[in-house]
Amino acid sequence: MANITKRKNKDGSTAYLIRVYVDETGTGHQIVKSMTWKPKPGMRPSAEEKELNIQSTLFEEQVKQGLTAFGGSTRFSDYAKEWIENESLAFKTKERYTEMLERINAAIGHIRLDKLQAHHLEAFYKNLAEAGVNHRGSYAVSEKLDALMKKQKLTRAALAMQAGVAAITISSAARGKHISSEKAAAICKALGKPVDAVFTIHMSDTGLSDKTILHHHRLISAILAKAKRERLVPFNVAAEHATAPKAAHKEAKYLDDEQAHTLLTLLLNEPDIRVKAALILLLFSGARRGELCGLSWPDIDFERHLINIERASQYQSGKGVVEKSTKNESSIRSIKIPAFVVELLGAYRAWWNKQKLLYGESWHGEKERLFVQADGKPINPDTINYWMNRFLEQHQLEHITPHGLRHTFATLQIAAGVDIRTLQARTGHAQASTLVNIYSHAIKSAQEAASDALEDILLPPTDKSKGKTS
Known part of the structure; x- marks a missing residue:
């Protein structure tokens, strides 16, 4: 509990000394952290008391979190470093944010939090679009x-x-x-x-894409949002004042029904059963690449024709392939798959068991992952991309990513009349609105087809021509 002492200044105004005792070393020795808060002139006693309680509670929380070194005069780069170290982020997200902060800090890292203005951010966004900035494009x-x-x-x-x-x-x-x-x-x-x-x-001679620039803006906004909550700044200049970059909506890339049929026909003749099983399962389950690599044999219900998504695999630099939780709670789900896919998985399991016998004590398939290296170790999810790229090159097919098969699954389901809520349960999206945004074109086409179908049912052929105007 914070200790509050009221003081009278020489000019007659009031100030409050807020002190918090904390054991920073874990040795039992407490040290005092303090701050002074001055109410605005003319504040009513009740408002002053309320704000004082807010300030003392906030300061006490900052002391506990080790944030008392920060104030409005803190440089953006220093606060961003503390933010990324303490924020709860997935490994890949933290890795990507750290890379983005290199660009951000080079531009605005030296500016104090309370001096950061909209024009600083807008100039930075403009610079990101300039030629030669996109080093990742090299x-x-x-x-x-x-x-x-x-x-x-x-x-x-x-x-x-x-x-x-x-x-x-x-x-x-x-x-x-x-x-x-x-x-x-x-x-x-x-x-x-x-x-x-x-x-x-x-070397690349392009700037960053509109979408990537928007991601930089959102990261800056997230950092400043916490600074605002901690009352280090009075407002979030990124969210409230700067003009956010605009990224045009792009339809997800997917295969139409004819392209998907061609792909499936060729996959059924693929000699490598791992490639065949992995890509066909992606096409008929809509699973994410990491979810596919996280599947173990106990997750396959052969009798009920279900696969149960409960985890994902991810490659992390310095650690190798690791198990991680799914993207969100909604991603934990069961997906019904066709009988022929179940039969294919049965044949693949026979191959898997032969590999296990062949390697004997050198087998490393303790987690029983479906998709493994020759000795049973889990594959790097990038291997799925490698298999797919090689397959597409061999058959001279248009390039599409494993995630494109997920988009194909969703698009064909919409075309087949599957409603959004059912599709959401199958794809594991946290919100149905995400599906509506991603697949707006497919939904519009499905609505037009539904309208035509109702006309065919209710309106006799002879009446259709009467209903048309010249």
């Missing part, structure tokens, strides 16, 4: 990596571990495929070679 290509690995007797898995990147990244780079400049630098650091000795870097 890529690296190597014709030497494969030979260099053989010379140093390095396996792809070993180099991936040393570089802190996914094994699939090493595989792609060794085959002369494009990888990011950042990952190329990490690989070369592990090899002890300069980047230009192994890779050719192709």
